[in-house]
Amino acid sequence: MRLAIRLFLTIYLNSLVSRVHSLSFGTCRTGMKTKDGVELQQVNRRAFVSLVSSALICTPGYSRADEDADLTTQLFNSDGSLKESASEYGVTGELQFKTISVSFPSNDGISVEASYNLPSLWKDNYMVLYPDGIEARACEEINIFQKADTATVKELEKASLVGVGRTLGLTDRRFLSADIIGGRKRQDDEGVTYFEFDIAVAPAFCAGNDKENLGLGFCSYDSIALLSATVLDGIMYVFSLECNKDEWKRSNSDLKLIRSSLKFKQQSSPSA
Numbered sequence: 001m002r003l004a005i006r007l008f009l010t011i012y013l014n015s016l017v018s019r020v021h022s023l024s025f026g027t028c029r030t031g032m033k034t035k036d037g038v039e040l041q042q043v044n045r046r047a048f049v050s051l052v053s054s055a056l057i058c059t060p061g062y063s064r065a066d067e068d069a070d071l072t073t074q075l076f077n078s079d080g081s082l083k084e085s086a087s088e089y090g091v092t093g094e095l096q097f098k099t100i101s102v103s104f105p106s107n108d109g110i111s112v113e114a115s116y117n118l119p120s121l122w123k124d125n126y127m128v129l130y131p132d133g134i135e136a137r138a139c140e141e142i143n144i145f146q147k148a149d150t151a152t153v154k155e156l157e158k159a160s161l162v163g164v165g166r167t168l169g170l171t172d173r174r175f176l177s178a179d180i181i182g183g184r185k186r187q188d189d190e191g192v193t194y195f196e197f198d199i200a201v202a203p204a205f206c207a208g209n210d211k212e213n214l215g216l217g218f219c220s221y222d223s224i225a226l227l228s229a230t231v232l233d234g235i236m237y238v239f240s241l242e243c244n245k246d247e248w249k250r251s252n253s254d255l256k257l258i259r260s261s262l263k264f265k266q267q268s269s270p271s272a
Helices: 002-021 035-057 071-075 084-089 153-157 164-168 173-177 245-260
Strands: 097-104 110-119 127-129 135-137 141-150 179-187 193-201 223-232 235-244 263-268
Touching (some): 110 245, 164 173, 164 193, 164 223, 164 235, 173 193, 173 223, 223 245
Antiparallel strands (some): 110 263, 127 135, 223 235
């Protein structure tokens, strides 16, 4: 069944290539050095991702999770209960998390506490023993920080137009020109509003025979960042989770759960 699906997708994707290159954005080639070339590369990638997404949605029975299931998906049901097969790996009980907290002081006697949940099966340095017996990192790093300048909610509302990396004050220059893969707004049970962004970057150069670029003339994404930001009393607080493509394939559901568990809470300082 999977072989048939792969064959169907290969034929369908090949038919999409001509559509991508016929778009009015122009033709790009792997490793173009000019600024205009980079822009064309990014636009064609976005166009292709959009077309491929439509193809996958219309393909019955296909799910990327079938081949790249992460730890949570393999061990637990959607309601958090343990799958029967999980006992083979010595895992028992319900899905559990450990809470990580970071505090930010304030000059007005009000401090801000940020917290998020990590899967309890994760070890130090984000190491995870996966059901297939491989031990590997689930992500590169997780950071929470304050943006230096004063901020407003309107800045976050316009971040996709101005630039997500610049708006959120990211210091990694790779992400200043990253593609925006997704974005949404959510509110926690305390009424705090979060702006979430999924961004990704691809290397400037990659091997022409890279199996993941499908021979389409551009490099596949190799770094992904899940971001979340909120503004409290004129200060922007930013959550950043970075991973590479291999970590994303193994643990993307876990990484999304971590970001969605983020909470910022204002509280009076003990000395207030």
